[in-house]
Structures are given as C-alpha cells and as structure tokens.
Amino acid sequence: MNTPTPEQSPSQDAALTDRIAQFENMAVADPSNEMAHFSLGSSYLKANRAAEAAKALAKCIELNPDMSKAYELCGQALVAAGDRDKAEEVLSRGYLIAAGRGDRMPQEAMAALLGTIGRPVPDIDAATAEKARTLEASGSFVCRCSGSPGTQLADPPFKGPVGAWIAEHISEETWDVWIHQGTKVINELRLDLSRPEDSAMYDQHMYDFLDVPEDVR
Secondary structure, three states: OOOOOOOOOHHHHHHHHHHHHHHHHHHHHOOOOHHHHHHHHHHHHHOOOHHHHHHHHHHHHHHOOOOHHHHHHHHHHHHHHOOHHHHHHHHHHHHHHHHHHOOHHHHHHHHHHHHHOOOOOOOOOHHHHHHHHHHHHHOOEEOOOOOOEEOEOOOOOOOOHHHHHHHHHOEHHHHHHHHHHHHHHHHHHOOOOOOHHHHHHHHHHHHHHHOOOHHHO
16 A cells, blocks of 8 residues: 555545555556546546556546646656656657647646746647737637547536536536446446445546646635
C-alpha cells in the first residue's frame, strides 16, 4: 500500500487505492475507452505513482489525441518521474493542441510546467491561432473533461453546485460515457446508493472521472 501523502489520511489513501483498482479493471475490460485510461492516470497521479500515471495518460492521448487535459496531466506525471525530455515533448505538443482549441486553462498550465523544467514554451503559428479563432467564433462547446467539442447539457443532471458545474463544463457525450462507467462502478462494487457510504463512494468515482475541482465538491 502507498504511504499516505501529507494531504491524505490513511482512510483517504485506502479509498484512492480502491478507486485505482476499479479504474484498472475498467481499462482492461475496455482498452479503447480513453476516459477509463484518463481516470486511471489521474488517480495514479494523485497516489504519487508518476510513472504509471504517465503510461496510462499516454494511452489516453493515443486514443484521443485532442484531449488537452490528458497532455497536461501526462506532462505533470513525466516531470514528477524525472523524464524532462519526454515531458517537454508531451507538454509542447499539448500546448499547441490546447492553443488551437482555445482551451486556455490546460494551455496555461502546460506553459507553467514547461517553465518549471526550464524548457521553452512553443511559438503559436498563424494556422494554430486561426484555428482557435475559428473555433471561438463558431460558438462550439468544448468539454473540459475530454477537451473535445460536444453538446452542452441542457440542464444540470442533478441539483447542487456539482450538478451546476457539470452542466457548465461537461458535454452530453462525456456525461453519457460516465453514466456507462458509473453503472460498472455500481455493479463491480455492489453499491447500494440508498446507503450514504456507498453513495459517497459512487460520487468520488464521478469526481475523479470528470475531474471535478475540489472547491466545487
């Protein structure tokens, strides 16, 4: 078992280990599901398993080369693992993809990560800048989780701040993927959502899968 980080209690560390095991099962059961690999990599990163995180996130990028958030987390994992050359390669490519999509938060995060390892931020060429302007002008909704254009949810999927955040940032397509994955979580863990502890476990999987910020939960 991993030693808990200063931010985690032993119970939180155990819960994270359990979630990792579930995401590992999902990734094995459906190797073509980029979101399963993304969630697995994100969870590995939270558990300070940087090399494994980088591998899972690289698989996500292979399946969905436009997911800018995956480049950001993969670069972060590679920096933590000490592979600065590979980190530069991933972050530079991800930075340009994020720039072309108008995905400002991952773009800025990747620029900052490149700075921490003393590597230059790539120049944005005219074609990439024009692509970003075209996307912005089209009014296309870009899912914060997948980094891909999609359909914005018409209404929050449930009440409260998390539901409102999901409606604002998560596409209908990604939400549908989570419903499918959430059903697997319920079945594999044999959760009874009428029990508070089981409901909380389900919610934590959803937060990890959709990358819901801590201050929203």
